[in-house]
Amino acid sequence: MQKSLKERFNIKVSGKGTRPIMFIHGLGCDQTIWKKVVPAFEDEYKVILFDHMGAGESNLSFYDPEKYSSLEGYASDIISIVNELDLSKVILIGHSVSNMIGLLAVIAAPDLFEKIVMVSPSPCYINDHSYIGGFARKEIENLLGTMRKSYIDWAIGIAPVIMANPDQPQFAHELKESFCKRDPAITQQFAAVTFLSDNRGDLSKLKIPTLIMQCSQDVIAPLQVGEFMERNIPYATLRIMKATGHCPHVSAPAETIEMIKEFL
DSSP: OOHHHHHHHTOEEEOSOSEEEEEEOOTTOOGGGGTTTGGGGTTTEEEEEOOOTTSTTOOGGGOOTTGGGSHHHHHHHHHHHHHHTTOOSEEEEEETHHHHHHHHHHHHSGGGEEEEEEESOOSBOBOBTTBOOSBOHHHHHHHHHHHHHOHHHHHHHHHHHHHOOTTOHHHHHHHHHHHHHSOHHHHHHHHHHHHHOBOGGGGGGOOSOEEEEEEEEOSSSOHHHHHHHHHHSTTEEEEEEEEESSOHHHHOHHHHHHHHHHHO
16 A cells, blocks of 8 residues: 555554445544444454544644535545555445445445445435435525634534433534534535535435445434435445434444344
């Protein structure tokens, strides 16, 4: 592996198996968000973790605002990492916006990937006629405006909404701390790209087995979103989790692990 690429994305490879499985983190997080899930797969798989450019321990000197002004920029990074590691038949496990990043990577290079697991996915967060994405456009604009005015206040306010599970406030605290470690300008751009993207038209192009894992209550990605995706992805299976919130891999890792393993 090129030292520069490994350092650029803080790539970590572990596990005793040869079958590659790549975990992709979402907005405001880094690869450590999967820490409760990854150990369950290391006996059977080759596990690949990395940080999106601008997140975690990625090398910020490689951040290009033009490249990362769309999800395609992040998708091209996944393809570069897979090619650099000389992987094939990769299983992608994504969370939130990274599901659409993974989807775009599979569409661009279908021969590299075997299956995709989407945890709390959404192809479009904005309500549109008969489509329920979870938010009115004005709500998204206000959210992004709050980020620009006071990033810390945004982080404090959004973390408990994303995590839910108020009886376990440590999860929201951990997410808030993760947000606060990020570069505000980069996170603001990633948030704008995330919440304003519309990948509904790409769903039908995904031609590999797909598991959609939808939480039973999720403000960020409501149940109607999962149902819409199942109808529009050719080889999709929708599973509704007992878990609530937007991050079941944090709040309900055992259920998350079990559901992924059943699919694989």
